[in-house]
Amino acid sequence: MTADDWLAALSAELRRRRIDPAGPVGEAAAHLRDGGQDPLEAFGPPAAYALAVVAGLRDATPRPRGPSGEPRLRATGITKRYGRRTVLNGVDLSVHAGEVVAMIGANGSGKSTMLRICAGLLSPDSGHVRLGGTVGYCPQNGGTSDFLTPDEHFVLVGAGRGVGRTEARARGRSMAAALDWADAPRAGQSRHLSGGTRQKLNLILGRLGDPDVLLLDEPYQGFDNGTYLDFWQQVWHWRDAGKAIVVVTHLLNELDRVDTVLDLTPGRAR
């Protein structure tokens, strides 16, 4: 890897983490010129060095904030049975504007069921859900139509949410670009997309129309690591914009950054 390649890769990694690359890249460039060393030897891989720069610049990880905005979603005493099996037993969940809730739990603990109930796609056996605002829902899979292009998806879903044709297309494309998918406008029918790219489309459709409440069911499946980071950056951005967000996840490394964790594993304190 040449010094220029390494510096370009570092620049991309820093930008991905919303850090202005000019300073750190300029300094590393001067260092490499002075020392004439192999960049990998002096600094290590670009991604790892970018993380070290982030750690140097920031005071640990951003601290979770308490709920600040008004309540957007309040689910109380949600119980759901499939046959004899009780999947959810009196689950409560409330999400405020500007709050991110991570919903975790073992396989089969009812995470997707709970999210579908919150989205109004499924009725609970008892309990109720109150929503204060519009809702966007991103299912774990499905949600896209095989024979439509990404642009056609944007227009179709936009129409259902009162967004005009041109604007829906523009918003869809710009969200695609933010998820490292700039060539969405040139993509063909979605049946030809990879699983990860299809999931990006799915996530964008959940966001179209700028809903107040976002319900995301493991939306990053199949994302490469870079897109995964982009996704979480977007989540923090939406939170700052006052959205109420629920993310179903089994990945624990983001949990210290979310505001609230709801563990649906039976027997866990809620």
Added chain:
Amino acid sequence: MDRRTQWLRGVLDLCVLGALARGESYGYEIAQRLEAGGLGVIAGGTLYPALLRLERLGLVVADWRTGASGPARKYYRLSDDGAATLRSAGADWAVFVGNVNAIMEVP
């Protein structure tokens, strides 16, 4: 990771402050001062994040300067807080080293 690297990890920030107490400098030269001081090769990947942290904490101040020849460089110098930290933490370190030496001495 060898033992030296582990030791250095705990005191690198103080060593950088110490190097800057000898006069303002830029990254590559700081690394050379540390190496000349017997601390071994300090990789850029270790040094610059430490400098960023010291800058964030206000213990060093930095500015970019273009020399008559060569590229723009970021120069660092000790702030008043940095000098105070170096004095107090340096004294703590001396006590700590004394205690370590004492306990490792075979009776």
